[in-house]
Structure formats: C-alpha cells, structure tokens
Amino acid sequence: MNRLIKHKKIKSIRNLMFIFFVILNMSSLYSVNSISLIEINEQNLSRPYYHVITGSFKKRSLAYDHISDLKKSGFKKAKILPVSKNGYYRVSVDSYSKIILANKLRDNLKKGKYKDAWILKAKFNQKSPSVGTIVNKAKRKTNLNKSSDGVDEVIKRVMAKRQDIAGQNKIKKKADERENKRIDSKSDSKISPEVIIIGDQIDSSSENNLPIEDNNSKPKVINENSVVIINESEIKQQVNNTKEFESSDDLNQDSNQQRGRIISGNLKNDQGRPIPGAEVIVLGTSESIITDFDGNFKIRVSNGQKVEISSIGFSKQTIEINDQEGLDVILNLKSQDSEEQDSAISSKKRRKDNLDKNIFIARKQYNKYDYDIVQQKYLDIINSGKETKESLEYLANSFFNNSEYDRAVIWFNRLISKYPKEISAENYYRASLSFKSQGSYEISDDLLRKYISLTDNLVIKNYYENNPDYLQKISQNAENYSIIKTQINSDGSDFGPSFYGDDKIIFSSTASSTGDDLYEWSGERFLDLFIADMDSEGNLINPEPLSDNINTEYHESSAILTKDKKIMYFTRNNYYSGKLGFDKKKQVNLKIYRAESDDGEVWNNIEELPFNSDEYSVAHPAISVNEKRLYFSSDMPGSFGYSDIWYVDIFEDGTYSEPINLGPQVNTEFRESFPFISEEGVLYFSSDGRIGLGGFDVYLSNLDSRGMPKTSKNLGPPINSRLDDFGFIFSSNRGFGYFSSNRNGIEGSSSDEVYRVEVGDENITYNRFGEPNEDRNFNTGDSRTENFSINQSRSNNFTTNDCLEVDCSYFCDVSIQGIIRDKNTREILKGVLVSFIDLNGNILFEQLTKEDGSYSFVGKIDCSKKYFITASKPIGYSDYESEIRIPSTSKEIQKDIYLEWRDNCLPNDLGCLLDINPILFDLDKHYITYRASKELKKILTVMFKHPKINISVESHTDSRGSNSYNEALSDRRAKETKAWLVKRGINADRILIRGFGEYNLENYCKDNIDCVEEEHQINRRSVFKIL
Template identity: 45%
Template sequence: MNKQLKNTFILTLVLLCTSVSFSQKNQIEKANKEFDKYSYIDARETYLKVVENGYESAEILKKLGDTYYWNSDYDNAAKWYQQAIAKFPTEIESEYYYRAAQSLKSVKKYDESDRLMELYSAIAGDSLVIKNFKNDPNYLESIAFESKGYIVEKVSVNTEFSDFGPSYFGDKLVFASASRATEGQKVYSWTDQPFLDLYTADMDAEGKLSNVEPIGGEVNTPYHESSAAFTKDGSTVYFTRNNYTDGKKGKDKTKTVRLKLYKATISGENYWTNIVELPFNSKKHSVAHPALSNDEKRLYFSSDMEGTLGMSDLWYVDITGENSYSEPVNLGPSINTETRESFPFISEENNLYYSTDGRAGLGGFDIYVTPLDANGLPGKITNLGEPANSNQDDFGFIIKEEKRIGYLSSNRDGQNGSIGDDIYRVQEKCEITIVGVVTDVDSGALLPGAEVSLLDANNNEVVEKVIVGDDASYSFTAACESQYLVRGTKEGYRPEEKVVETPDVTGTIEVPLALKWLDPCPPNDLGCRLNLQPIYFDFDRYNIRPDAAIELEKIAAAMRLYPELIIKIESHTDSRGNDAYNEALSDKRAKSTLDYLVNNRGIDRSRFTEATGYGEYQLVNQCSNGVECTEEEHQLNRRSMFLIMN
C-alpha cells in the first residue's frame, strides 16, 4: 500500500470512528433527557441500543437498571445492576448495591442478595436499612414464624393493565386503574400506559366485586388519580392526583409533575365536587396515598417533602378544621428508612398497615403492620409474611379485621413489573390449634404410643387421628367457632374425652389428657406383672434372704426371655432410724440386689439403668416417723422394686 493510500485509509477510519462516537454520544444524551423526565420506557430503548452497539459505561448500566427497577421489573433490574457492579465497581454508588440486593430478592436469590447487602453495609455505613438488616440476619425464618394466615385470590374486576390501591367506600370498593381510559387519552411515559383514574365496584358480603364504574363527578382528570380515603359518613374523600388544578399542570424546576393530595365532597349520588388542594402540597415534592385515623382527626400520607429520611416517608397532619391542618409530622426512624415507605392504611382496630422496601422482606415492597398507640405513633413492626407478601411488590393493603376480609395490590402474577399490578382479595384464615400432652393421671408420667383422635361435634366422624411420640404430645388444626371432641386412648387405660368449643379468633387451645390405668399393676412395675413376692430385707440388713433369692431368679428368667428389657432397681427402708442412715441403707440394698442379679444370675450389668436407694421417703403405708406399727407393717416398706424402662 503506497503512502498516500495508507494515509487516506487512516483518515477515513478516524472520521468513521469519530462519526460513530458522536452518534453514540447523541443517543446517550437523548436517553438521559428522557430518563430525567421519567420517560423510562423511551430511555430504556435507547440505552439498550447503545449497549447492543458495544458501548458501556457505569452511568448507562445504572440507568438501564433503574428503568426496570422503577417499573418493578426486578429480574431485568438485577441483570443490569450486577453488570454495573462487576464491570465498574469503583464508580457505583452505595444505593445501587441496595437496589441490586432488593432486585435479587425478588427473583428469590436470597444468598446473593445478602452478599450484596454486606457490601452495601461496608460502603453505606450505619444506615437505618443496615440496622434493620443486621438486627435480623435470619429474616426469612422470622418472617415465616410471624406470617399471618390468609387466603389470597385475584378479584374478578382486574384488567390486563395496572389495577391497584383499593379503599373502602361504604359497601363499595374504590381503586385506581390504567386500562379503562377513554379513546385518545394520553399515555404516561414512565410506564407507557394510560393515566390512572379512580373507579368504584360493588362489594358483596364475601368481598366479591362487580359493576365497575368511574367515580362520579369532578375527581378524574386527563392525568393520574389514585389512592383514596373516605370519611365514615361517605361525604368526604381525600385522594391522590397529579399537580393538576383547573385544567392546568404544575411542574417543578425539572418540569416534573408531582403528586398532590386533594379533598372533595359528595353532592348527590356518586357525584364528587368542590375539589380542594391540601395546603401542605408543593410542586417541589410529592404527597400521596392518604389514610384517615379512626377518629378522622388525623391524616396519614406518604411524601418526599423536606425532612424525609429517605426516598419517601410516612407523615401525618392533624385535621384542625374544615380546611385547616397542622404542620406535617414525620413518623420518624422507628418506621421510616432511607428508602421507600408508602401506602398507609389504618384499620378499625387501630393497626397501621403500610409497605416498604427498607426492611428485610421477601422482595420488592413488602406489607408490614404496627399497632398505633393512643398518640397515633407506631409500636412493634411485623412483616405479614406469605402469602400476603411475595417476592414482588405487595402494597395497598386494607382490611376489615372484624370480618377478616380485605384487599391488597401486587404484581406477583406476572413478569411486567408495575404494569402487572392487580388487586387481590384477602381472607384471614381463622384457625385453632388444639394441643396437649397425654399422661398417666396418677403418676403424671408421659404416655408415648397413646392414640388421640379429634372427632366432630356429633361424635361420629374422626376428623384427624395421631399416635403420640416419645414426648406424648399431639397437635390438631381445627376450624373456628366449632365444637369438637378430643379422645385419648391407650391399652390398659380408661379412655379420656374432652369437649372443645373453639373461639372466633385464631389461636391455640391446650387440652391435656390424663388417662387412668385400669390394670391392677402399674404399667412399668415388672414385679407386679410377674406376680412376684416382694423382695424384703431384715431389719437393718441389706443381704439377700433365701426367700428373696427365689423371687430374683424369676426376674433373671424374665430378663433372659426378653433380652430387650431394661430395668431400674429401687430399694426402700422403713421409717425407723434417722433419715441419712436410711438413705445409705436403702442404697446398699439396691446395690446388693443388682450385684446378686449380675454376679449370681449372670445378667449383664448394662441391662440396668441404675440401682438407687430412696430411704424412708416412699413408704407404702402409714408407718412414718412416730407412728406405732407392727413388725409386719414395717416389713412392707423394706423392699426392692423393678421398673421397666423401655
């Protein structure tokens, strides 16, 4: 190749690379602008093209992950966050380790998630999220232990798009939906779905929904409406809406339309009017997801306003007049974290249900519950566990606890992130656990091998039956508000039965069964079962008498015949003599009995668990200290016994 041709080739190559470089830069700038406007779907398409063309950077991979994360597509979010961390570890901020960890939880990769949480801890320091994580390293076991029993099923009014945020309105349910938009309605660039409106559905006694209609009046607009809270008399509603009043949008300095809270009052049947914006809104921050206290004097909500600990916190204001409110109060670090707390709901029993991704949950948003004290402040926080929570986003939980029926929102049933949000009906299982131990009524000894049956109210059908193990315990699961019969039986014992009335609240009932032995011999007394004469000793002696030797030969014969027999020897004295002396004497009698069987009758010493003296402490008659008795009566107490131990 001549010099001129070579130079021309190099120049062409440089121009081509420069052109490609400018093209990539323009695409990235375009994607960044879309990203900054929360147009995640458009931004994602461009970022993917840039990556497919062989160009990667920490910024592109992080933002590509974000376009999935903020739309709750955690599988794809985890993929791009992990690539960013692996390829550009020194350029990744701490929050991306956390988002990656949360995303991995949502695809049930809990070990990988925990590893990233450790890395996040090393980078982020002693944050609230890290404290929650470290305070419960075995969070999966804790959540499983505290899980509430619910039956969760989709409601019939869900659509193929996003349906979420249920709230009670008398005998109706109000919720937000993106799929019932009118023709020509604008599409929301964050999710590429139509904007949300509020709808009502009839709700029957079992919580089944039907007859969906848009909420009436002036509430719905061309932009978002969602998450409502109604007063008990049905006259007032607080709801979430984009910053849109009197046909005009309000934007912050980044041209973002924030969320605000509004109030409306009813005028006629299902016609809402008199829309009033709440005074603590601002175009600089979002305020959303209202919830009323039981006395309707306090309004809880979620916001990222100044003073927020994380991305969004739970706040409240006191309602001081018709359109008058106190300054917003943050619920504080006992409940809020550096991430997201949202969707509060106050139940009739004054429990605060809400969702967060700032605690060690199952993945995405998890639903938690905490009781509120007299001042409306939270107490112990508990994860509802499965099945109320899943490895995806679970939020917008509401419930009428007396009826044990409620609703939640979740995208658990699809792979499309928040587009797949659906409403689920929740019914609390009312289950009673009946537990007990089977014992001997006289000795209190456990009775392994006993049979325990749970019978129905009519005593003619066995619901469940178990044979108790070595701990002689049993457990049955029973229905609430029902009657049962618990029956215990064992060979040689009189059956024992107890009637059980179960309450209407989930819980545990203890029903111990004490059975009476019917056989004249106690079940473990070998001497009685072999019809032996007592092994008696002379006064103040421990040698084996000839009459005792005859009976010991019967013991030895039984042990040869049944090689599995394991025996305990117990020896006793009468009450004459001091206590310490009698203890020593009875111990010698027990050892003498053992030595005779081993040395004179050839029984292996390992067949005896122990040979113990009990002194005068287990008399068989009234002949205690100071009581005048005949020699024959005292003789009854100078004895050895042989107890079957297996």
C-alpha cells in the first residue's frame, strides 16, 4: 500500500544557502571539468512509471475488494494509487518503467475479464541524494567534459522559485483540471501534475503541455527538481525517481504516499510451529491485527514505524519497518527469571510449565468460541505427548461446532476408545451425528443407542424405538424435489437466501466482507449481506454487497423483507454506533435489527428490536404470511436446548409482544434454527435434535389456526443429506425456492453453498444414504420364492390347486478372481479396495489388490442369489460396481475390472481432483500464506478421510536467481508445505517431498526472457500427486 516519504524541513534561507556554498567551495578542489561529475542523468530522473489500471472506485472498500480479486488471480503487486480531489481510488495491477512492458500486460488483461484495462503514466518522487553522495559519485565518474555553469544556473533557478510559487501552483491546478476533465470519474491521482493516460488511441507524447524528455537530448548538470524548493510554509525536497529498474523484482513500488502499505508476515515459535492469536501492533497508531490459524498476518504500516509482536508466554519483539517485503518472525518463550506477568493472568500463579499455560489458553479460547485457534493449540498439546481427555474432547467438539465432521470423527473415535466410561451423553450424540455425516450409519446408531441409555430424551428414544428403519422411512416419505447448485457461490461461505422483492434474493456470504479481520470461530472472514438478480426460472446472477450502512466490519446475515420492501429484519453482531456489546462472559452475541426504506434500495433508521439482549443471541428472522408475526431463533431463557424457534406478535403501533416458544413439536434439547413461513403458512426449519439423515436436516410443520406447529416431518432427500442442510425457502407461486448445504464441501461451514430447489417431474427413489437410486430397483428379500401347483387326490375325489412356497436357496463353494487395471492406460492398479457384497449390503469378502493388481475370493455362499462386486481407489478413480450371478455350470469366475478416471483428471493429480488453486509463493519466500492454507486444508481433509493415501509434494521456483539457490529454495518450500500437514496430524511417512528448483517451469519465462511478475509467480508453486 502506501509508502510514506519523510519531507525534510529546512528552517531558514541561511541553511539553504550554506548547502550551496559548500557545493561551490568543494568545486575548487576539482578541475573545472570534474565539477560536471555531479551530473545526474536527466533521462533517469525524468523516467516515468506506467501503471496498468483495471478499476477506479469511489469507495475505498470496493477498491480493496478489487485488489483481493486480482490477488486471487495471481496479481500479487496490485495496489491502490493515491486518491485525488475527486475522491476516486485507482487500482494498479502492476507498474513498469518501460511502456512496452505495460502495454504487454494491458493487452493480456484485455483478452480476459479486464476488458477496460488502461495505462496511467506518472512520475514518482524519491529523496534526493545527499551532497556527500553526489560528490562520491563524482569521484567515480570518468567522463570529464561538462561545464560548471550548471551550478550557477541551479542557484538562479532556486532563487527564482520563491517568486514563482504562485505561478507554479496555477500551472499544477490547470494541469489537474485538464487531467480530471479528460478521464472524468477515473481521476484520483495525487502523484504529480505530470500524469498521462495511455490508451490504444492516445499519443503519450502529447497528452499534456509538459514535455517528454528526448532520450537523445544533451544531459543537464542538475535538474531543477533535484534541488531544494522554497515554499511559503516549509521547504520541501523534491527529486524525480533516479532508479531505472531492469527486473520485475522492483515492481512493488507503492505510489500511495499517505496511508502506508500492507505488509504480510508469519509468526512461529522457536520450534517452527505457527503462533495463532498473537497480537501485532503498529506502535503510535490504532493499527493492530491478530495472527490467524497458521500464524499469518497482514497489517498496514509505513517505513520508519515500529511493529510490536506479542503473545502470551512469549517474549515481545519490536521490529522497525524499512523496505521489507514481508516479516518472518520467531518468538522465543519468556525466560523463567525475567518473565513478566501478563495482564490477562496477573491474578494467577506463575506457571512453570509452558505446556500447562498452553492448556489454560486453549481452554480459555474454547470458552470464547475461538475454535479455529483452539484446534491448533490442542493439536500442539496432543502432538507433544500430553494428550488428555479434555484435549480430545475439546478438539473433537471444536471440529463439530465448525461442521468439520470428517475431522470430528477422528477425535471422537479416539476419545471414546480411550475413555469409554467417562463420555457424556451429549458427546455420544455429537459423535453419532459426526459418524452419520460420513455414512457410517451402523456406528452412528450404536452411539445413538448409547446416548439413549444415558438420557431421558423421550423424543429421540420413542422415535428410534418405533422406527428402527428410520433411514428407509425418511427416504420413502421424501418430498418430490429436484435441486441444482446456483451460480452465486464463492470460495467462502454462502447461505441463508431470502426473497428480495420479485426479481432478487438476499443472502449471506464471506466472499468480500467489509471487515479485514477474521472470525475466530471458523478462521474465515466475517459475513456480509449480498443481493443477486433472479430470473423467472430462478437462476441467480450478479451478486453484489448490500449498502454499507447495513454491512459492518462484523457479521450481518439472515435477512427477511416485507412484501412492499419497506421494512427489513436482519441478523447482526451486537454492534451499534460503532461499538461492540458484550455479555457477562465478554462474548459478543447476535441480535435482530430492523431497517426502513422508501424504495427497497437505500436502508435507513436501523434499530435493534426490544426483545434483544446482550446476554443471549436472537437471530434468523422470518415473517408470517400476514406479516403480523415474527419468528426467530434464540437461546434466551426458557429454551429447550441450545437454540429454539420463538415468535413475537407485531402490533399495529409497531410494538412487539413478549417472545413465545413454539414448544416441543419443533424444539428439542439441541439446535433449531433458520425458520421460514411459506405462502401456505407452512413452517420450515432446520434441526440437529431429531433422528435424521445427517447433521442439520430441514423439517416442515403445518401451523394451526393459532400459528402453533403440529407434528414435524423430515423433508428427506434430496433436500437433506448426510451433512448440514438449512435455510430452506420456497414459493409455490414461483415454482422454486432455495436452501443452503455444505454437502459438496470439505471445509465444514466454510463450504456452505446455495442450491435452487424445484418440484420434481417424477418420483425418484433414494437409497438409505439419501442418494438417488439410478435404476430405481429395491430388493426386498434374501431368497427366491416360486409358485408350484400341487394336484392331490382326496378320498372324495376332489382336486385342489394350492400354491406352496419353496425355498430354492442352496450353498456352494465359489472362486472369484481377476486383475484390476486403468481403463485408459491399461496399467495394473495395486491397492484397490475390492468388496463382494450381498443384496442387503453385507460385505462377505474384502481385500486390497496386490502388486500385480490381482484379487481373489474363495468361499461358500448361497449360489441361488445375486451379488455385487465393487472396486474403489480413492480419489483418482470412479467407483466401480457390477452384478455377479453364479453360473450353474462352473463355480469359478474370472472378473477383470477396468477403473475410469474421475472428473477427466489424471488419477494422481491431486490438484485437479480436488479443484485446488495453485499453492503460490511470494518472491524469495517459502512460508505458507493464508490463502495457500485454505487450499492445503482440502488436502488435509482428504488425507484424514483416506488414511491409505500417500502423496508427493513437488515445489518449484521461477527462473530468477542461481540454479543452486533455487534448488535450495524449492526444498524449503516443499519442507514447509509438508510441515504444515504434519503439524495437523498427518504422519510424516505419508508425504514425500521433492524440490525441482527452476527446472520445471510452467511457462516460457526462462533465463533472459522478459516476463511480468504474475507470469513469474505461476512458476513459484507447490503441486501434489498421489503416490
């Protein structure tokens, strides 16, 4: 961002003249010709910089969002140029000293989505070299052919400056007016009056009245802009930029001289482990930030300022900022002798063991719901060999509360295995939900029965005892819907859709939030409200954030509007008038706010509802059909569980009744949320307190004449899945609706996406996992039955034709064997899981293929039945399934299997298979950035889910630097990537690392090839392959 330049102030004309007399006196020490050695090449001094501009914005937040998009696309040098008097912020993708490089980048951008890219030409200012520096340069010059008359000319020009200040100001003002008129709303430059826009049809040499230096012109001794300029209020020093950069390493010059620049950093302890939750402060300012899950941070700072970094249990470190591109900081543990009491634990005894301190901090963070930080702390504790019941319990629940069920399963399993007699009923229930989300229904039911034995929850107990086949029953009674993923989903969390008039929806997203901080619960950005256009078929496009007076730097979500779009209710953190509100435990709860609008676009008169409280949360509003009742979710006193559905009546005068709980037909001992009232007066809500298909399931309940719910029904598949499904809305008049789900994600709540739902055209059957059964066939018995006619003579000579059921099953010895290969390459595949399954889903035989790709089953089975053989090799191949019938002649079956690639990806290309964005590194750096960690979480999750998978990490550099240096750098990048995974619980033996240096470039940017920075960065990467 901005890099501030300090302006030296000279107090008097006497001091100024003294400087020039020193120069003149020193000239006597040299020949007339040698004074010319003070020359500064005018060509370099006046060399302009060319900014490639992709956007101009009135709001600074929008400019930051645009920068974020650019950096996601690999343009790491993107920055905001200084704001002009017009108040616009230009975003520069990159800056160059050569117009040919700028043109090259602009042309490439125009081929993509940045069709309006253009070039801004401007001159930058730097500090002038000191007199001593000029003289030293003079000593080193060899050409002695210039005249000393230039010095006298300089003095004349300096003395004339004072008298000409007013005229110069007029010139600058006119130049600015011409610039602003020419570029209209795009102008925002404070760089200098020497600004030129270069487009396809613009001549850069004639854009203004200021001359462009001729490269062949005779150099002057000293440019007048290189000396002191006397001003009415102060004496400023202006120097044109004297540095002509020759490589893209120098392309990170920041032109904003007012607000500092954003600098990235990473914080670790002396063992190389990241330190999340540490505080980074710019001393003397209000700038501060907390490090994320991986110890990464970004903060605004200027040269000359000092940054203080501190964390409980570690010694503080203060760093002065000069021209560093990044900060890799290591904090050491406080020594026992000099350790000071931290204010947060000043009333506690000094802890002798730092591990005990970490346990204390982890527990404290857990109670504050900082689950993203908690996970790393408890993983560190467990990895250190100090595993306890508490550490396993808190770690499992932190993943559960973040909807990261695949990882919760691992730690619940470990907790229950080690401490089977010390597990609470609630943890058994949460473990049951977690295993169910992974398709392990038998284990889930075992844990559920254990929960029932320890609790008096009659709702769950009675339902389970009366419906032991509940999965089949839910699927058979499923509503007839079809679903499709919408186009508004981002890389973050998107959920909670609601109709916004006739042609829009409003929803919540972390795509480009107003705040810069991260939410400690999930490690993601805070939520904002967005609107998207909706066509007649329900397709959604053009998501845009709602107005800034609604969105704040904290959470906004779950909004509902009246039909006339004049009143909106929405959820927000306890934040009003720029301040956060806290409860007695220092937690920030949720509240519902009301806003008014005349046109449905601009929202004002924002106020919180009177039944909110600092001591509990109120969220997710819904309005009745007549708009006289407001439903919501809350954990206020009187709730059955962690959150219940409540309602208040809205009176004619705008006041509200006391909140009323909807009762046990809806609410349970666990969580109910996201209510919605349809046009027919049907209540839809989500709950994880009933026996369903997975985590949160969507339910419906018809309301009686008083608006109270009757019995609740699970919507079944495809709305509900093994994971979380919530935020359901539907309009029968439109014929479609929407809901939210994380079913396709691997990052828990960070994978929430919005789906469109329509009434299906035909009935579709589903298996017990809530997945479509393509052939719609269900088998209802274990053995064949056939009808036989029996003709039996009786003594009275009557003949009867009766039917008799005969069991036709018979057992025989069978041998099934084969080879498994890649269908495309015919390569033999080892390690494929092959299963032999009966009609009831029971696995009779199961084994992994050997080195030669072979498998074999030998055993006694019922040869009258049908069987299935399945083969799976995660995650690069599609699963295989085929029916097997035992022939009546031979009991030896040869069954070769060919597996197909999944998603048109090479089977070992983990990046393609998981749709992982490239893990790119900053120039000459090897630490894992925050964005890279988001991609690594996908690999982490897959390795947890598939413990047999081993991977290789292959790291690369760009071509700049020596071969040996680049090889060492790529090794460090590979080791850092591996260390990130190992610290989070992956066995180091499962990861092979290789550093390739610059020997495997992705593009043509080899040595001596002129490439722009983003082209070089493509080569600075880590890629992943399955071994």
